[in-house]
Each structure stands twice: as structure tokens, then as C-alpha cells.
Amino acid sequence: MEYTAEQTQFQTCQANLPEVVDTMHQRRSANYKPNIWKDDFLQSLNSKHDHEEGNKARAERLVEDVKQMLAEEVDSIAKLELIDSMRKLGLSNLFDNEMKEALETVVSTNNGIFTVEDHVYASALRFRLLRQHGYAVSQDELRSFKEGSNTFNRSNREDIEAMIELLEASHLALQGENILDEAKAFSTGILHERVSGLDGQLSKLAVHALELPMHWRIQWFDIKWQIDLYEQQEDKRSNLLELAKLNFNTVQATHQRDLREISRWWRDLGLLEQVDFARDRPVESFLYALGLSQEPQFSSLRKSITKVVIFILVIDDVYDLYGSMEELECFTGAITRWDSEQIQQLPECMRVCFQVLRNVTHEIAYDVGKEEDWHRVLPHLTKAWLDFCKALLTEAKWDNLGHTPSLEEYLSNAWTSSSGPLLLSHAYFFVGHMNLEDAADLLERNKDLIYNVSMIIRLCNDLRTSKAEVDRGDAPSSVVCYMREKNVSEDVAREHIKGLINRAWKSINAHCFDNDKTPFLRRFVDVSVNTARAAHMLYQFGDGFGVQDGDIGRQILSTVIEPLALD
Incomplete structure (x- = not known):
């Protein structure tokens, strides 16, 4: 019978293995602390949102309201901002087809290039959303905002919202996309310069983007932060906000059921x-x-x-x-x-x-x-x-x-x-x-x-x-x-x-x-x-x-x- 090298090594180690191994090797310890999440507590998780039919009916009505809201929005920037809010609030899966149709409208309306008043914010937002939804949009859409061949237009440095959006867009770069590399360096530098002097929502947004870009975050884990921020906006849409809260609680109830089952399995194992x-x-x-x-x-x-x-x-x-x-x-x-x-x-x-x-x-x-x-x-x-x-x-x-x-x-x-x-x-x-x-x-x-x-x-x-x-x-x-x-x-x-x-x-x-x-x-x-x-x-x-x-x-x-x- 022929043996593979791995089988031969296995048999050799068996032959050499001492009968009492614990005395032959110093066991190390990482001093891990005991688990703080007790099974009794986890089994008690039972969200009421998992059972209330009224919430389900209300959510269904709100879904229709938001679909109509998206369909009726004709301004390109406002449509992009609405889609962005829907994504950030965790509603993408409820409106997948509607969001795709809306983005197709934005693409066809602007013929692939967005040039509203040479606005960095609008163009970076459009670029990011299209790439996030799988469109192979070119980095050239941001080329017009460069000053010569070296850096981005310094006149945009006062527009903090635009710099945040430019930073977020830059993280969707591919290998060799130098314009986006420059956009990242430029926006990061300006935000670091200005962040200490900001307050309110702009300060929160800037710190959040500098800590970890949106593209590197798990969207679901960011929803509560986004909901809190959206709730403070003067132009918030109440239907969208209410639907986001209902949807989060409903989906979280499913996650809690999963966790209860896992905890029982681990305990019984x-x-x-x-x-x-x-x-x-x-x-x-x-x-x-x-x-x-x-x-x-x-x-x-x-x-x-x-x-x-x-x-x-x-x-x-x-x-x-x-x-x-x-x-x-x-x-x-x-x-x-x-x-x-x-x-x-x-x-x-x-x-x-x-x-x-x-x-x-x-x-x-x-x-x-x-x-x-x-x-x-x-x-x-x-x-x-x-x-x-x-x-x-x-x-x-x-x-x-x-x-x-x-x-x-x-x-x-x-x-x-x-x-x-x-x-x-x-x-x-x-x-x-x-x-x-x-x-x-x-x-x-x-x-x-x-x-x-x-x-x-x-x-x-x-x-x-x-x-x-x-x-x-x-x-x-x-x-x-x-x-x-x-x-x-x-x-x-x-x-x-x-x-x-x-x-x-x-x-x-x-x-x-x-x-x-x-x-x-x-x-x-x-x-x-x-x-x-x-x-x-x-x-x-x-x-x-x-x-x-x-x-x-x-x-x-x-x-x-x-x-x-x-x-």
C-alpha cells in the first residue's frame, strides 16, 4: 500500500506522540474573560414588533407612499438624495426595482455626465450612487473639477458637504484611477483642516466619514446612526423615517430569533x-x-x-x-x-x-x-x-x-x-x-x-x-x-x-x-x-x-x- 506524504507524516507523529502529553508542553493562556452574554438573557429577547399586525399594515401603506414619492420626484439632485436616504436608512431591499428605474432615469436624463453648475457635491453623489448600484461609470465625471493637472479646485474647499461626498465617492476607486486617488487626498486634507471648527450635522458627518468610509461599513450596522441624523434634518420626509424605523424593528426581530436559536445550540453543545x-x-x-x-x-x-x-x-x-x-x-x-x-x-x-x-x-x-x-x-x-x-x-x-x-x-x-x-x-x-x-x-x-x-x-x-x-x-x-x-x-x-x-x-x-x-x-x-x-x-x-x-x-x-x- 502506498502512502501520501501527509499520511506518512500523520503516522510518524502518532508514533512519536507521548501517552501523557499535558506534561510535555507548556499550555499558554490569553486570559480571555468569560462570556458576558448569558443564555437566559438571550432567550428573553422577543421583540413585540415580531407580532403586531398593525405595524405590518402600516409598513405596507408607507411602502406605497414612498414608491409614489420616488416616482413623482423630477429634480435630478432631489431624486439622487432621496435614493441615498433610502439606502442609508436600510430600505434598499424594499425598493430595489424602483431605485434601479430611478437611476436609469437619472443616467438617461444626463446622458452619463452630470454638469449642473459644475457642482462637486451633485457629481460626487451621482458617481457614488451609480457605482454602488453596479454601473461602470467613469472617473472622468469628476475630471472637470480639477485645477490644471495637479489638484482639485480649491474654490470647493468651503463646501464641506461636497468634500464629504467627494471623500465617500473616492473609496469606490479601481486600480489606476488617479483622479479618485487625488480626490481622496484632497478631500481628506480639507476635512482634517476644517473638522475641529464644524458643529451640528456637518461635524458628525465629517467625523463619521473620516473614521471609516461608507463603502467600508456594513450598512445595516449604521442604520440607527443614520436614522438619528435624518430625524434632525429640517427637510426630512416623515413617511420615509417612520418606514425605516418599522422596517429596522421587523428585521431585527428575525435576527433575535436566529440568535436565540444559536445560543440554545451552543449551550446544548x-x-x-x-x-x-x-x-x-x-x-x-x-x-x-x-x-x-x-x-x-x-x-x-x-x-x-x-x-x-x-x-x-x-x-x-x-x-x-x-x-x-x-x-x-x-x-x-x-x-x-x-x-x-x-x-x-x-x-x-x-x-x-x-x-x-x-x-x-x-x-x-x-x-x-x-x-x-x-x-x-x-x-x-x-x-x-x-x-x-x-x-x-x-x-x-x-x-x-x-x-x-x-x-x-x-x-x-x-x-x-x-x-x-x-x-x-x-x-x-x-x-x-x-x-x-x-x-x-x-x-x-x-x-x-x-x-x-x-x-x-x-x-x-x-x-x-x-x-x-x-x-x-x-x-x-x-x-x-x-x-x-x-x-x-x-x-x-x-x-x-x-x-x-x-x-x-x-x-x-x-x-x-x-x-x-x-x-x-x-x-x-x-x-x-x-x-x-x-x-x-x-x-x-x-x-x-x-x-x-x-x-x-x-x-x-x-x-x-x-x-x-x-x-
Whole structure:
């Protein structure tokens, strides 16, 4: 019988594995705090908006009012602003066809070029909305606002609203679009100069855009902030505002049902009793999954991705904190063969972890393929887990050897260890009808998208968790790799990493502005882009999985726990 290299390595590590492994390896600890979200509290969530028929009837009437409002608006700028408000208030899915028709009218009316009084605000707004809806509009639409060939017209610097809109539009750039790069630098500089002297809504808008651009945010997680801002506008449309509040509460009720189910599942699974060194973060995992897709009809996607994220955290901690090299090689071998028979000498927690992971992956495959096709889905999911664990093993080996890779060597492995390919390989099967025979081919054809989304997950993570990982002796992050390779300061390294994030977003944008994709692939692209946005959300102000009671806790309360007050 012939053996593969992986099988030979697996048998070798079995032979060398000591019977009592706990005394042979110093177990590390990240000192994670206990989970603050108790199951009893989560089971008590039961939004009244899930049951009130009056709210449903009122929302249906408001939908018709807003449709009429959009159809009757004839002024191009006002129509664009109404569409923008509908997007920001979370109503895009209710008016998808109407918004597309309205944008088609704007495009045809202006023949592709918007030149109302050479207005930066109007042109940047139009450019952003068209690109957000998949139109391949040219950067040349902003060329006329340049002064010579070097910079944008300084006469626009007093128009803060225009500068905010120009900054937001600039983040939808593709590789090589120098006009948009200049627009970003120009608007960013002016807003930094002026922001301290602003007040009211302009101050809030400027700070918000400078913190994180709209295109990098998960829209659903921003809705309450947008509703609060819109409510303060003198020219607000009351019907639109009321519909936004009703819609948020109705959709949130579905999310709460999903979370209650996940919390029961995690409680009943009982895995944490075996892996008490790992992060116990079911609610944060749900928040991340919610970031991928918020629509009520995608509950199965949210719940399955939550389970995947929970196990990503546990498996990552097994490799980072718990296992010795011999144990990790054997654990990886078991993942390779998807067989628990040969790992009986591993610590009980690793044996149980593997068995539960195996069972849950089978359940997810069955959820996708049911009785007929689950066995055809399973190989795609198991391969994704194997690639992830191999990447974690590589990092563990670097750590064990004290090896600091070059940034290029680090990233060639880190895009897989980021969990991006693992998440999207699972999400792929939940976003619409597809031919299972085409799954491997379609995932391969979208590899550039998956790669760049994964890079953003890894680099956002590294920017926020690098110091903590260095302090506890983990393998170097991208920041440390670049510092040592180029002999530069941490600040210089961080700026370089931010540049890589910008570059990755430009590559992602190329997949967004393409209306020729099938509805299934369009949906997969949307979920993939949201995966990158979720990473920004999770690591914007710190380690969202490590620290629960900071900004991530407030985000959970706002997005999942607390409904909006209705008049």
C-alpha cells in the first residue's frame, strides 16, 4: 500500500506522540474573560414588533407612499438624495426595482455626465450612487473639477458637504484611477483642516466619514446612526423615517430569533466545558455572520456561518495557545483524513473538538444539500477546513522555530489563515441556486475576490491585535514582519499595511461594478464584500472577539438587542 506524504507524516507523529502529553508542553493562556452574554438573557429577547399586525399594515401603506414619492420626484439632485436616504436608512431591499428605474432615469436624463453648475457635491453623489448600484461609470465625471493637472479646485474647499461626498465617492476607486486617488487626498486634507471648527450635522458627518468610509461599513450596522441624523434634518420626509424605523424593528426581530436559536445550540453543545482556554463568543460570532447578510430570508446562512465562526475561534486557540507541535500535526492529520479513529492519544479536549467540528460540518452540509446532495457539498467544506488548519499549522511552526517570515511569505499563508476562504466556501452554498458540479470552478474563478477579502480580514485583524499577540509570544503579524524585514518603525509599518488594505479594496471594487453577473453570483459578491466590511467593524476600535464590553458590546446592543422607539 502506498502512502501520501501527509499520511506518512500523520503516522510518524502518532508514533512519536507521548501517552501523557499535558506534561510535555507548556499550555499558554490569553486570559480571555468569560462570556458576558448569558443564555437566559438571550432567550428573553422577543421583540413585540415580531407580532403586531398593525405595524405590518402600516409598513405596507408607507411602502406605497414612498414608491409614489420616488416616482413623482423630477429634480435630478432631489431624486439622487432621496435614493441615498433610502439606502442609508436600510430600505434598499424594499425598493430595489424602483431605485434601479430611478437611476436609469437619472443616467438617461444626463446622458452619463452630470454638469449642473459644475457642482462637486451633485457629481460626487451621482458617481457614488451609480457605482454602488453596479454601473461602470467613469472617473472622468469628476475630471472637470480639477485645477490644471495637479489638484482639485480649491474654490470647493468651503463646501464641506461636497468634500464629504467627494471623500465617500473616492473609496469606490479601481486600480489606476488617479483622479479618485487625488480626490481622496484632497478631500481628506480639507476635512482634517476644517473638522475641529464644524458643529451640528456637518461635524458628525465629517467625523463619521473620516473614521471609516461608507463603502467600508456594513450598512445595516449604521442604520440607527443614520436614522438619528435624518430625524434632525429640517427637510426630512416623515413617511420615509417612520418606514425605516418599522422596517429596522421587523428585521431585527428575525435576527433575535436566529440568535436565540444559536445560543440554545451552543449551550446544548457543551463544547466549552472541554475547551475552557478558548474564546466563548457566540454573540460576537453571530454579529459577524449578521454582517454578511441581514435579509430575513437568509437565516440559514447566518446560523451556519455563526457556527463556523465559533469553531474558527476555538480551532485558532487550539493552534495558538493549547497544542504542542506533535499534537497539532496529529490534529491536522485527522482533519486531512476527516477521521477521528487515529487521534485517541491526543488530549481529550482536542479529541472532542475534532469530533464536534466533524458533526457540525456534516449538519451544515445536510442543511445545504438535504438528502440528495449533502454528500456532494461535504468535500468542499472539509477541504476549506483542511486548508485553514494547514495554514494555522504553518504559523505554529514559525512560532516554534522563532522564524519571522518576510511580509510576502507571511501573506501567502495568512490570507488562508484569516478564515476568509473558509467562510466564503460555506457562504457560497447558502446564497442561491447553483449547480453543485460547478462549485469548485466558480469558487476558483472568484479566487481574486476571495483573496482580497481575506487579505482585508487578516490585515484589519493584525492592525488591532498585533501588540497583544507579540506580548503573549504568538507568531509575528504582518506589522511585525514588515518592521523586521524593512527595519522600519511600527508607525511606518502600519501605514504600509493600511496601503495594502486600500489596494485590496480597489481589487474588490472591480467585482462590485459589474451588472452582467447572474443573480446568484451577484449575491455571492455582495456577501463576500460584506465579509470584508465585517472585519472593519470587528477591528475598528480594538479586538472585537477578545474584548466584549467595549465598542463591540455597544454594537451588539444597538444592532441586535435594542429596537427603535416608535412614535
